Amino acid sequence: MECMHIPDGILSVPVWATLNAAAVPGVGWAVRRARQGLAEGHVPLLGVMGAFVFAAQRMNFPVVFGASGHLLGGALLSMTLGPGAATIVLTSILILQSLLFQDGGLLALGANTVNMALIGVWAGWLPYRFLSNGNLRTLGVFAGGFLSVLASAAAAICELRLSGVPMNATIVGVSTAVFVATAVLEGLITVAVLQAVERLNPGWLRKPQGLPSRSAGLLATASVLMMIGGVFYISALPDGFESLAARLGVASREQILFAAPMADYEVPFLAGEWGRKALGGLAGLTIIYGLCLTVGRLLARQRSA
Amino acid sequence: MSLPVIDVRGLQYTYPDGTPALRGIDFQLAAGESVAILGANGSGKTTFLLHLAGLIRGDGDLRIGGIPLTDDTLTDVRGKIGYVFQDSDDQLFMPTVLEDVAFGPLHTGMDPAESLRRAHEIIATLGISHLANRAPYHLSAGEKKRAALAGVLVMKPEVLVFDEPTTFLDPPGQNDLARLLSALPQAKLIATHDVYFARRVAKRAVFFADGRIAGDGPVEAVADRFHWRLD
Amino acid sequence: MGHSLRLDEWARGASVLHRLDARAKLISVLLFLIAVSTTPPAAPLALLPIAALFALALALSALPAMELLLRTAIVLPFPVFFGLISWLQNGNSSFAAALVARSYLSALAVALLMGVTPLPELLRGLRALGVPAVLVMVLQSLVRYLQLVVDHALRMRRAALCRDAGALPRRNRQSLWHRASGALAVLFGRSYARAEGVHHAMLARGFRGDFVSLHPAAFTARDWRFLALSALAIALARLAPQVAP
Numbered sequence: 001m002e003c004m005h006i007p008d009g010i011l012s013v014p015v016w017a018t019l020n021a022a023a024v025p026g027v028g029w030a031v032r033r034a035r036q037g038l039a040e041g042h043v044p045l046l047g048v049m050g051a052f053v054f055a056a057q058r059m060n061f062p063v064v065f066g067a068s069g070h071l072l073g074g075a076l077l078s079m080t081l082g083p084g085a086a087t088i089v090l091t092s093i094l095i096l097q098s099l100l101f102q103d104g105g106l107l108a109l110g111a112n113t114v115n116m117a118l119i120g121v122w123a124g125w126l127p128y129r130f131l132s133n134g135n136l137r138t139l140g141v142f143a144g145g146f147l148s149v150l151a152s153a154a155a156a157i158c159e160l161r162l163s164g165v166p167m168n169a170t171i172v173g174v175s176t177a178v179f180v181a182t183a184v185l186e187g188l189i190t191v192a193v194l195q196a197v198e199r200l201n202p203g204w205l206r207k208p209q210g211l212p213s214r215s216a217g218l219l220a221t222a223s224v225l226m227m228i229g230g231v232f233y234i235s236a237l238p239d240g241f242e243s244l245a246a247r248l249g250v251a252s253r254e255q256i257l258f259a260a261p262m263a264d265y266e267v268p269f270l271a272g273e274w275g276r277k278a279l280g281g282l283a284g285l286t287i288i289y290g291l292c293l294t295v296g297r298l299l300a301r302q303r304s305a
Numbered sequence: 306m307s308l309p310v311i312d313v314r315g316l317q318y319t320y321p322d323g324t325p326a327l328r329g330i331d332f333q334l335a336a337g338e339s340v341a342i343l344g345a346n347g348s349g350k351t352t353f354l355l356h357l358a359g360l361i362r363g364d365g366d367l368r369i370g371g372i373p374l375t376d377d378t379l380t381d382v383r384g385k386i387g388y389v390f391q392d393s394d395d396q397l398f399m400p401t402v403l404e405d406v407a408f409g410p411l412h413t414g415m416d417p418a419e420s421l422r423r424a425h426e427i428i429a430t431l432g433i434s435h436l437a438n439r440a441p442y443h444l445s446a447g448e449k450k451r452a453a454l455a456g457v458l459v460m461k462p463e464v465l466v467f468d469e470p471t472t473f474l475d476p477p478g479q480n481d482l483a484r485l486l487s488a489l490p491q492a493k494l495i496a497t498h499d500v501y502f503a504r505r506v507a508k509r510a511v512f513f514a515d516g517r518i519a520g521d522g523p524v525e526a527v528a529d530r531f532h533w534r535l536d
Numbered sequence: 537m538g539h540s541l542r543l544d545e546w547a548r549g550a551s552v553l554h555r556l557d558a559r560a561k562l563i564s565v566l567l568f569l570i571a572v573s574t575t576p577p578a579a580p581l582a583l584l585p586i587a588a589l590f591a592l593a594l595a596l597s598a599l600p601a602m603e604l605l606l607r608t609a610i611v612l613p614f615p616v617f618f619g620l621i622s623w624l625q626n627g628n629s630s631f632a633a634a635l636v637a638r639s640y641l642s643a644l645a646v647a648l649l650m651g652v653t654p655l656p657e658l659l660r661g662l663r664a665l666g667v668p669a670v671l672v673m674v675l676q677s678l679v680r681y682l683q684l685v686v687d688h689a690l691r692m693r694r695a696a697l698c699r700d701a702g703a704l705p706r707r708n709r710q711s712l713w714h715r716a717s718g719a720l721a722v723l724f725g726r727s728y729a730r731a732e733g734v735h736h737a738m739l740a741r742g743f744r745g746d747f748v749s750l751h752p753a754a755f756t757a758r759d760w761r762f763l764a765l766s767a768l769a770i771a772l773a774r775l776a777p778q779v780a781p
Contacts, residue, residue, distance in 0.1 A: 007611050008569055008646075009638025010618065016573070031670055045731040047677025052727035054682055055689035059723075061716050071720065080724070092674045099650055099658070100540035102611050102643040107569050164577075165635075166622045192713060196721030203321075204728060358740045380742065388740040395733035398680055400656035407750055413742035417750050442683055456741065 004156055005097065005112055008105025012163040019159065020110030026118045027091050033084030049081060050089045050096075061189055069185040074116060074152070075124030075144040076190050079132075080197065082206050083125040090117035115155040123224055124148030124190075129208045130217020138191055143221055145190030149183035151224060154231040161235050172236035308371050309333040310385075310464050310492050311357065318352060318363030326352045327363060328516040334464065334492055341503035341524055342496040343533055344513030350496040351391075353513070354466050357494070358388045370463050384413065387462030387491070391469040393449035397441035402428065402452045405441065409460045427459045428452075431485075447478035454485070467495045471502050500528045539607055546651040551598040553652040558661030560759040564766040565649045569642050571774040577634040585773035587641060590648070599651045608640070608647045615639035655679060660749065669747040677734065685727055692719050 011019075034046075053073040061069055077086035094112050097103040104112045124144040131140025157175070161167060197204055311334035318327040327349050334340055342350050355361040357369065359379045367374040370385045390396045399405035403424055410420035428434050433451050441449060450470065457465065467486075471479050483505040486493060497503050503510060503524050510527040512520035520527045528534055547554070553561065568586070575582050594601050619632035650658075656676070663672045696715060 007614050007639045008642030045735050047674040048681045048727050048731040050678040051681040051685040055685045056720055062712050092678050102646050106646055165618050166625045192717035193720045196717045197724050200721050200725050360736045390737055396737040398734050404750055409741040411748045
């Protein structure tokens with residue numbers, strides 16, 4: 001499962017730069033959301049729950065033939081702490097893993113955060129959000145665990161393909177099978193642990209507010225599932241993403257839709273590909289830093305207001 | 306007689322699930338006085354102590370150092386109460402001892418340099434200067450307790466509140482702590498199961514039973530009355 | 537866990553690199569990573585000058601070089617896997633080599649950073665660079681309680697093993713599953729209670745929701761010199777192969 005932590009050196013500059021730029025406002029938004037959902041001052045203590053996830057990943061669940069799996073935790077956290085808080089917890093875990101264990105790269109932190117702390121958490125929350133108030137709740141919990149892993153994996157594969165890492169149908173097929181098995185396991189473990197947690201103290205579970213619409217929930221879940229399936233399918237095609245972009249008319253084969261605005265092209269005064277990429281990387285980093293500071297300031301201002 | 310530092314009248318508290326925890330507590334603590342709180346697990350000792358720092362809010366009248374406890378006075382009241390928690394690991398949440406001790410002053414408006422100066426001063430007084438840059442995880446239980454106490458004393462509180470301070474301590478550690486407490490001039494409130502320890506650090510004891518104060522008097526007399534001793 | 541403890545031990549050293557401000561080191565490492573990341577995958581040899589820079593920094597750090605190289609090799613499976621795939625598929629061996637070399641070099645740089653910078657200092661550096669206080673505090677308490685919670689989990693597992701001692705063969709899978717989820721739920725509850733205890737302790741000591749930093753920024757002339765030098769060196773190492781083909 002560690003293969004979902006993308007290291008540095010694999011992703012291309014436009015991909016990691018874009019995802020860093022996306023992760024910052026995403027996490028900033030989660031911080032704001034968590035502040036509303038939790039008692040004032042409680043947010044920092046999410047660190048203890050992060051320690052829990054670390055420890056939980058050491059507890060093995062028997063599967064078959066002596067093989068075992070463990071909890072990844074994104075969906076479980078979103079169902080207990082709420083998705084905003086879960087995003088913060090997982091982001092801190094990813095930061096520490098990349099620093100302490102070099103598990104996942106520093107430049108790839110944005111990508112890993114988007115995949116697991118944002119996409120994984122929210123894909124895990126979605127089915128639970130809609131199904132948690134009825135007799136389909138267990139299905140909602142299972143679907144949450146299942147979707148969180150599969151959506152993270154789909155995003156990772158998508159990023160690798162965009163970075164020019166070649167894959168053919170066999171490889172995508174085999175990894176899809178592995179990911180589906182992991183996702184089923186995560187769904188089952190999430191159901192078992194959440195039921196046990198509820199027996200201890202029902203107050204530890206999030207009760208979603210507002211009117212639940214079961215059909216809307218099923219529709220949303222199904223569409224996420226179809227999107228994931230689409231990503232896996234396109235990944236398996238040679239030049240899948242490039243030809244898709246061309247067909248949609250948003251970009252020519254040379255100018256892929258997903259690239260960062262400055263990263264790949266048209267910085268005429270610096271000849272050569274390396275110059276453009278270096279400049280793009282630096283510009284990306286500067287933008288990210290600026291965003292960090294702005295979001296921080298906004299948060300601080302909001303708090304003092 | 307001067308004003309009591311703690312003055313509690315008719316304090317009641319019910320858990321969110323409906324179980325009553327405190328059923329009308331009346332209690333006064335004079336300046337400089339030390340009182341032990343005895344009683345069974347679940348009798349309401351910790352719940353009572355948490356009220357004193359405004360960490361739980363029940364019904365009734367609560368005055369600390371003459372200030373009535375309300376939302377507006379919460380910060381002032383917490384400055385007067387020095388709360389030493391049962392589990393030192395809960396209390397030592399910063400990366401190093403020095404940073405932990407400086408946390409209180411720093412977060413009540415003191416500037417960083419002055420906070421550090423006071424933190425250094427207090428750990429020197431408690432004889433743990435050599436632990437300043439150590440991580441709490443690596444300390445012994447006795448060292449942790451001293452570090453936690455330092456983090457509380459640095460706030461110059463009027464009352465010290467201890468919840469089961471001898472848990473995790475070995476006999477020499479308990480002796481150390483008893484000597485240390487006896488030497489501190491502040492009024493003290495000590496919840497403990499250890500009557501021997503209670504006798505060393507306090508003259509008076511109150512006995513909690515079922516959310517009420519069932520007895521109040523000299524430690525020995527209270528312990529005898531409720532058969533609160535080892536065989 | 538062993539890897540991070542070893543890094544933590546190394547971080548208490550006293551080399552030239554150890555004494556620099558965490559921010560100077562972090563920014564240099566980021567520049568280094570960008571330089572590595574922008575090297576064209578078609579020319580893995582272009583990484584050589586950058587690798588030489590890393591070797592120089594490693595020498596300056598006075599850390600046990602071989603151990604660092606070996607320990608960091610745990611990151612290799614991922615890039616080797618994708619390298620092999622691209623090699624088998626396109627016969628493109630230089631792209632494969634570039635993937636592996638770039639990943640390894642990047643991970644080494646981060647490992648070196650953590651080997652010369654205590655984690656609390658690095659987190660303070662992050663705060664000073666503008667990372668929101670909330671996130672830094674979550675990271676701090678995660679580091680603080682990590683070992684405590686993991687220890688607790690290990691004790692629970694040991695207790696479970698003791699109970700199983702006589703009944704190892706033919707255990708019922710369902711009951712094992714049941715027990716594992718029960719144990720995790722208890723661990724969840726303990727962690728939750730711990731979080732509330734810490735929260736109480738913070739409130740009792742005057743915390744009102746905003747964090748104040750104890751350590752004011754102390755970015756000295758030496759830090760500036762190091763940062764300027766390393767940026768220059770990284771730029772040169774990155775650009776040299778293009779200028780002299």
